[in-house]
Amino acid sequence: MMPRLRPFDTISRIAVGLAALVVLCLVTIDALFGLVADPAAREADRRRAVSQVLADQLMVAATRLGEREVQQMLDAFRRRETQALAIVLRPTGAEPVAGSGILQPAGDVGRMHLAVPVQLQGRDWGALELQWQPIPGEGWPQRLLSLSTLWPLLCFLGMTVLLRLYLGRVLNQLDPSGTVPGRVRTAYNSLTEGVMILDEHGRILLVNEAVAQITGRRDVSIGRQIEDIAVFASMRQDDPSRPLPWRMALENAVGVERIRMVIGEGSRARILLVSCAPLGPELDNPIERRLRRRKGAEGCLVVLADQTSLERAHEQLSRALKDLQGAHEQIRLKNEELFRLATRDPMTGCLNRRAFFEQAGALKERCNLEGRPVAAVMCDIDHFKSFNDRYGHAIGDEVIKAVAGIYNGSAREADLVCRYGGEEFCVLLPDCEEAVALAIADTLRRLVQDTAGDGIDHDPRLTITSSFGVAVTRSTRVGLEALIDQADQALYQSKRNGRNRCTLHEEKVAEPA
Incomplete structure (x- = not known):
């Protein structure tokens, strides 16, 4: 009966290797001593x-x-x-x-x-x-068909066929798979997990077809050392310092379960969960169990569960969740941008009037309920029309931006800064008495006078000043619009008294230092 072996199994590889070695020796001898004349x-x-x-x-x-x-x-x-x-x-x-x-x-x-x-x-x-004249037979077609070129190929093919037939007959007698009954082999191959049985030295005694399907290799054959098979020798685990699972089971006679391991690279990589159980008689005596652990197991059962599809599905779900989170973050940023566009003046970054009145109204109500004072400061750039007329609207816009930058940079966290219209601004200051509000307004005035012109690229340096009106109330009877109107009246009083100054509503003018 002829051996039942695959077209290019282990025996075929052995035959090819031996034939190649013999032909290589013959070719080397021919090159040194000229066995075949050319x-x-x-x-x-x-x-x-x-x-x-x-x-x-x-x-x-x-x-x-x-x-x-x-x-x-x-x-x-x-x-x-x-x-x-x-x-x-x-x-x-x-x-x-x-x-x-x-x-x-x-x-x-x-x-x-x-x-x-x-x-x-x-x-x-x-x-x-x-x-x-050309030497007959010197061209490539003639040289390829010459005896000096063909004899190594003919020797290799002939020796490969002869060695394959001879080794196939001899080694078939040593194939242990022939001792496994057909029904047992059929049941064994019906398992979806890859299953192998190893002897105490790590040689494969039995292997089912699922192992070849999982690993993608056909060289997992009976009688081979498991570490000699490239796919198992190159398996990677999360902890590289830990021994291979079957070695732990064989050497320590203890089982290991669901060790995550990876074979292959890139998109062709496969993720496996490897479980190993030592083989041997059940021992009830603790001393005997300890002795067997020292000696090692008589064999090992290795189970390979392919988790590649599950892991890839998990990765796809994670990517989808990450994309969803990214989309959510983009929506949040867009909403913030829309909110900023809806509530802020695009030139200065200050609150626009609609947003200012919404937030200022709520802030004043909280201060009134808690009995805290609220101050409103109206600010206006002095002689602003002259900047537009003399230097152009571009310089006028730069003046507005420079002044607004001072107001925004000096405001506290609870303060509200609004571009009220054109070159006019309104600042709402919670928890400010009259003296504090007037001092804050005078500080803003000094900053505008001393630094606003520095941020404008113009020679000579522009001199920019502002006038301020301050109004303070604790009363619920004075509404927000009335408070702003009082500050506006004080602003006009500052302009009538010479500009570049601060005026408290129904108070005397604070002269500039």
Whole structure:
């Protein structure tokens, strides 16, 4: 009965390896000692030899013979060597002095060119150039079909077939899978998990078909050491310092469960959960169990569960969740941007009037309920129209931005800064008595006067000032609009009194320092 083996199983690989080794040895011996003669190489060597002999004869005769005798020697050589197409005797860097036949350019395909150095009295004189007809069988088609090329291939194929047949018959007697009943093997192969049984040395005693499907390798065969199989030797686990699961089970006689391991690289990688159980008799005596752990297990059952699909589904779900979170973050940022556009003045970044009145109304109500004072400060840039008329609207916009930057930068967290209209601003200050509110307004005035012109690229430096009106209330009877109106009246009082100053509603004007 012929062995039941796959077309390229372990025995076939052994046969190919042995045949390749033998042929390599034969080729090496042939290269060193010339076991198989090469007619083309032999003819090429002969042509070089006779060319060298002719050159030596010419060196000896050149000192005694004339040009006519040299020419006769060349013609006689051509008549004797019918394969020689042309011979030329050429001094170094000069035209030929003698020749026989027509020497074609050296680049012509299919001709053999030889140039033999010629010396006279120990000095380089020139060269003897010979052109030969192509050697029969020297072309690639002829060389590929020559015996010197075909014999290694024929030997390799013949030895591979013979070794495969011989080893297949011999090693089939050692195949342990033949001892497994067919029904047991069928049930074993019906399992979706990969299952292997190892002996105490880690050799595979039994393996089902699922192992080949999971690992993608057909070289997982009975009798091989498990670490000798590349797919198992290259398996990676989360803790590289930990021994391989089957080694832990064999050496310590303890089971390991669901160790995550990876085989392959990139998109072809597969994730496995490896469980191993030691094989051996059940021992009730604790002392015997400890002794067996020291000695090791008699064998090991290895189960490979493919988790690749589950892991990839989990990765896809994680990516989808991450994309969803990213979309949520983008929506949040867009909402913040929309809120900023809806509540802020685009030029200055201050609150617009609608947003200011919404927030200021709620802030004043809280202060009134808690009995805290609220101050409103109206601010106006002095002589702003003159900036537009003299320097243009672009400079006017820069003036507004510079002043607004001072107000925004000086405001407390609870303060509200609003671009009230044009060059006019309103600042709402919670928890500010009259003196504090007036001091804050005067600080803003000084900052505008001293620093606002620095941020504008203009020569000479612009002088910018502002006027301020301050109103403070604790009363619920004074509404927000009334409070702002009082501050506006105080602002106009500052302008009437000379600008660049602060005025408290129904109070005297604070002169600039």
